Amino acid sequence: MEKIDLRLLKTRAEKEIEKSRSLKELDGIFKKYLGKKGEITQLFKSLKKLPEEKRAKIGREVNELKNFLKIRFDQKVEEIKEKIKRETEEKEWIDITLPGKKPVLGHLHPLTLVKRKIEEIFQVMGFKIVEGPEIETEWYNFDALNIPKEHPARDFWDTLYLKNSKLLLRTHTSPVQIRFMEKNQPPLRIIVPGRVFRHEATDASHEINFYQLEGLMVGKDISAANFRAIIEEFFKRFFQKNIKIRLRPSYFPFTEPSFEVDISCLVCQGKGCPACAHSGWVEMMGAGMVHPNVFKNSGLNPKFWQGFAFGLGLDRLVMMKYKISDIRLFYSGDLRFLNQF
Numbered sequence: 104m105e106k107i108d109l110r111l112l113k114t115r116a117e118k119e120i121e122k123s124r125s126l127k128e129l130d131g132i133f134k135k136y137l138g139k140k141g142e143i144t145q146l147f148k149s150l151k152k153l154p155e156e157k158r159a160k161i162g163r164e165v166n167e168l169k170n171f172l173k174i175r176f177d178q179k180v181e182e183i184k185e186k187i188k189r190e191t192e193e194k195e196w197i198d199i200t201l202p203g204k205k206p207v208l209g210h211l212h213p214l215t216l217v218k219r220k221i222e223e224i225f226q227v228m229g230f231k232i233v234e235g236p237e238i239e240t241e242w243y244n245f246d247a248l249n250i251p252k253e254h255p256a257r258d259f260w261d262t263l264y265l266k267n268s269k270l271l272l273r274t275h276t277s278p279v280q281i282r283f284m285e286k287n288q289p290p291l292r293i294i295v296p297g298r299v300f301r302h303e304a305t306d307a308s309h310e311i312n313f314y315q316l317e318g319l320m321v322g323k324d325i326s327a328a329n330f331r332a333i334i335e336e337f338f339k340r341f342f343q344k345n346i347k348i349r350l351r352p353s354y355f356p357f358t359e360p361s362f363e364v365d366i367s368c369l370v371c372q373g374k375g376c377p378a379c380a381h382s383g384w385v386e387m388m389g390a391g392m393v394h395p396n397v398f399k400n401s402g403l404n405p406k407f408w409q410g411f412a413f414g415l416g417l418d419r420l421v422m423m424k425y426k427i428s429d430i431r432l433f434y435s436g437d438l439r440f441l442n443q444f
């Protein structure tokens with residue numbers, strides 16, 4: 104017992120504690136000195152072998168050493184824990200120079216994409232883009248377009264009237280012809296894209312709201328031949344290939360003569376298939392030479408002016424371009440559909 108130098112033991116233990124790098128290692132050192140069979144515990148046990156007078160003095164010294172080392176152990180435990188914490192924080196450090204996560208950008212609806220493409224083509228050909236109100240008066244939607252009140256032609260348009268008023272949801276973009284000619288003198292070339300409404304039972308090819316694109320060109324000698332040339336050029340640029348068109352006689356109250364415009368079917372190249380009811384042709388728009396009454400109702404003299412007008416179903420054109428079989432998909436808000444464009 105006397106041979107043991109407590110000071111040497113202290114420095115040795117202190118050094119080991121100081122050098123330890125992990126809690127596990129530290130635990131081993133603790134056991135080595137202060138565990139059940141630890142060196143210091145052994146010292147306590149051997150105290151009783153000492154003579155009385157030495158026992159008290161050495162006992163106190165061993166006790167002090169024990170307390171001292173306990174404190175050192177506690178300090179070291181804190182130190183190691185602190186170090187571990189710092190290291191994990193460093194690992195979790197955010198690199199602000201990394202490129203950020205890109206926010207998902209929205210994109211244009213297929214109807215908008217096609218509308219913009221059509222606008223671009225007509226603008227290059229000198230047409231101006233004009234808009235009109237979606238809520239209309241009976242005058243602009245019907246009467247001014249040569250469709251008087253009791254005339255059966257009104258039945259062509261299943262109309263949504265607004266309650267307790269003379270207003271209605273426009274059934275076509277044609278009223279903008281009148282609105283524009285009231286305020287602008289020919290020569291003029293306009294297109295009018297816009298939303299229209301019908302009181303329809305919906306199915307794969309009918310919706311209660313859809314889009315049209317109206318066209319109007321008026322001058323001193325604008326003819327059906329000009330119409331044919333412009334519309335053929337339009338389809339060629341739109342579909343980026345030669346498209347055959349044909350004009351069929353038809354009837355609209357606001358044009359005389361009136362015609363329906365067909366294009367050769369894009370699905371079967373005109374050979375005949377289910378998409379074109381095996382005719383090889385697909386109906387694309389109504390058109391005609393502006394009726395004299397339409398000029399009169401706009402304040403223009405039909406003796407001086409003549410021109411053509413046309414009305415194109417935008418939805419139909421988009422369906423043709425992208426081979427979409429159901430018009431209701433446009434208005435369903437279904438992302439599985441929309442994200443394809």
Ligand code: DAH
Pocket residue numbers: 274275276277317318355357358388389390391412413414415
């Ligand atoms: N407004 C007609 C409709 O909705 C389409 C139309 C036909 C417009 C002939 C025209 C036209 O400008 O000349 O059914």
